[in-house]
Amino acid sequence: MAARLIDDDPALAHRHALAASRRAGRIAIVRETVAITAYATEDYALALRELRTYRRISGKDDQIALLVDSERGVGRPDRALEVGRAVDRSALPVPVRVELAIAMSGARLDLGETERALTELDIPELDPDRAFEWSPALFAARAAVLEELGRTDEAALWQRRADIAAEALHDASGAADLETIVIEDAVIEDDAVEGDRS
Incomplete structure (x- = not known):
């Protein structure tokens, strides 16, 4: 229930996770779920405590x-x-x-x-030419930092890459073997790419 509710109602998901922890508090996935739902409700202190417990129990x-x-x-x-x-x-x-x-x-x-x-x-995973499941978030994070640095053109380039990667992954989500999407239609200027990599 926590997994089903967390995107739409994190507070209710958290209550389900807490109920599970009262019955099965020594099970790693239960503590992990409490941590994730606590984080989603911005209870970071509880998330920390539960994450440490999860780590200790699971060794992961x-x-x-x-x-x-x-x-x-x-x-x-x-x-x-x-x-x-x-x-x-x-x-x-x-x-x-x-x-x-x-x-x-x-x-x-x-x-x-x-x-x-x-x-x-x-x-190494920062590959502007291919989209993996993690690429949109990584590209967007880079765009945000470049924006903070005042490098707005590069920021816009990486945000565009993030958007293209997200769209490509969404369009290919029904594919049987979805590991990598090659971003061929990005139409990104070579000079901008070379400048960002230098």
Whole structure:
């Protein structure tokens, strides 16, 4: 029920998760669900507590980005960066690694470290020519940081890439084998791309 409701009614989803935790509080997925719904309702302190419990029970780092963002939510961007740096990124699944990069970039923005926020997003998964499930969020995050830096033309370019990637993935969502979409119709100027990569 929590999974079905979280997008439309996060508060009700959270109540369902809390009810489950009262009956099965030692099960990792229950604590994970409480954490996710707490985050969705902006109860970042509870999300942190539940994420730590989930991590301890499961031994997994798959919610590390949410942990970093929750530290940001309680006003501790420095601690958020420490938490993010403490994990072995090479051992994380690619979508989790991308989410972590976005969260770390956000923590840098919180600290006013805009150039370093951009650097956090310079990861191998930042491929402007192909769309993966994580590409729209990653491209949009880069656009937001570039906007903060006053590099509006580059920001608009990356936001356009984010929009194209999201549309391409949506259009191909019925495909049987959806791993990568090649963005062929982006019509992005070579000079702009080269300038952004330099």
